[in-house]
Amino acid sequence: MTTEYAQLLKAHALKATFQRTQILEVIERYGHIAIEKIYEEVSKVHASLSLATIYKNILLMVEKGVLTEVPIIGQKSKYEIAKEEHIHLICTSCGTVMDKMLDVDTAQDTEKVAETSGFSLDHRQLNLYGLCEACRG
Amino acid sequence: MTTEYAQLLKAHALKATFQRTQILEVIERYGHIAIEKIYEEVSKVHASLSLATIYKNILLMVEKGVLTEVPIIGQKSKYEIAKEEHIHLICTSCGTVMDKMLDVDTAQDTEKVAETSGFSLDHRQLNLYGLCEACRG
DNA sequence: TCCTTTACAAATAAAAATTATCGTAAGGAA
DNA sequence: TTCCTTACGATAATTTTTATTTGTAAAGGA
Ligand SMILES: [Mn+2]
Ligand SMILES: [Mn+2]
Ligand SMILES: [Zn+2]
Ligand SMILES: [Zn+2]
Numbered sequence: 001m002t003t004e005y006a007q008l009l010k011a012h013a014l015k016a017t018f019q020r021t022q023i024l025e026v027i028e029r030y031g032h033i034a035i036e037k038i039y040e041e042v043s044k045v046h047a048s049l050s051l052a053t054i055y056k057n058i059l060l061m062v063e064k065g066v067l068t069e070v071p072i073i074g075q076k077s078k079y080e081i082a083k084e085e086h087i088h089l090i091c092t093s094c095g096t097v098m099d100k101m102l103d104v105d106t107a108q109d110t111e112k113v114a115e116t117s118g119f120s121l122d123h124r125q126l127n128l129y130g131l132c133e134a135c136r137g
Numbered sequence: 138m139t140t141e142y143a144q145l146l147k148a149h150a151l152k153a154t155f156q157r158t159q160i161l162e163v164i165e166r167y168g169h170i171a172i173e174k175i176y177e178e179v180s181k182v183h184a185s186l187s188l189a190t191i192y193k194n195i196l197l198m199v200e201k202g203v204l205t206e207v208p209i210i211g212q213k214s215k216y217e218i219a220k221e222e223h224i225h226l227i228c229t230s231c232g233t234v235m236d237k238m239l240d241v242d243t244a245q246d247t248e249k250v251a252e253t254s255g256f257s258l259d260h261r262q263l264n265l266y267g268l269c270e271a272c273r274g
Numbered sequence: 275t276c277c278t279t280t281a282c283a284a285a286t287a288a289a290a291a292t293t294a295t296c297g298t299a300a301g302g303a304a
Numbered sequence: 305t306t307c308c309t310t311a312c313g314a315t316a317a318t319t320t321t322t323a324t325t326t327g328t329a330a331a332g333g334a
Binding site for chain 2: 069071072073074077087089091092098100103105106109110113114117118119120121122123124125126127128129130131132133136
Binding site for chain 1: 283
């Protein structure tokens with residue numbers, strides 16, 4: 001429902017405007033989605049929406065931690081609602097992005113790698129590229 | 138030396154032009170570098186170079202497997218000479234990208250994760266974001 | 275309530291990044 | 305060297321992203 005997104009926005013000190021809740025609704029529905037596609041989708045229910053409003057709000061919501069950017073080799077970045085740390089399985093044929101939990105051991109390993117390089121780790125981003133079940137045939 | 142890059146290009150069925158070897162020389166020197174910076178650097182030794190030539194060749198060399206794209210949260214992609222699989226430590230303050238080997242256990246873990254999702258894994262991309270030694274102070 | 279302030283969205287405009295076109299130049303096989 | 309093919313440079317054209325301006329509407333205080 002719409003109040004869910006209103007809550008999320010307010011929790012991050014952002015006003016819950018119609019445009020923002022619509023953007024969030026579309027992102028949630030797609031899971032992971034690129035800017036242009038958000039514009040396309042939101043436009044269906046709100047024809048007068050400006051593309052600049054999308055850009056402005058995506059940037060703002062990433063800054064505030066409501067959204068996460070998922071940069072991908074050979075494509076434009078996709079965005080998702082920020083959630084618990086996880087990894088991505090990305091199909092190089094159809095472009096689908098699937099979430100998977102990161103297992104604890106792997107997480108600890110990366111901590112060590114960072115430490116031994118004098119690096120203070122903030123966050124991880126693991127993408128696995130390949131073919132999804134459907135595209136393998 | 139310059140013949141080194143000529144070899145690399147020919148090994149991938151690409152003509153060894155002056156522009157291409159210069160681009161590779163700059164990428165090697167920086168380790169990881171964005172398009173605009175490549176242009177800036179190559180222009181110093183070859184003032185008449187066209188930016189379109191950079192784009193065309195980067196795209197081509199990525200396609201042919203000479204280069205690898207490194208997509209990064211909040212920045213434009215950087216490019217590097219393709220090499221053995223490794224991970225990246227990325228400083229969110231100064232932007233530096235550092236290479237680290239991926240340890241074998243972690244690699245095997247990701248294989249399993251992919252498998253159990255019916256996904257045929259092709260390649261991994263792990264970025265660790267944080268502060269480098271210099272930027273921690 | 276009325277006034278003042280602030281935040282947003284929309285509509286451009288502007289700038290930056292990327293791709294396409296085409297005539298000329300250079301690489302490389304023979 | 306000669307010839308064929310491919311790549312480069314010089315734009316032009318698109319696409320993507322950011323900045324400005326203006327009009328409203330919500331928020332807060334007197
Ligand atoms: Mn995700
Ligand atoms: Mn690297
Ligand atoms: Zn697929
Ligand atoms: Zn740093």
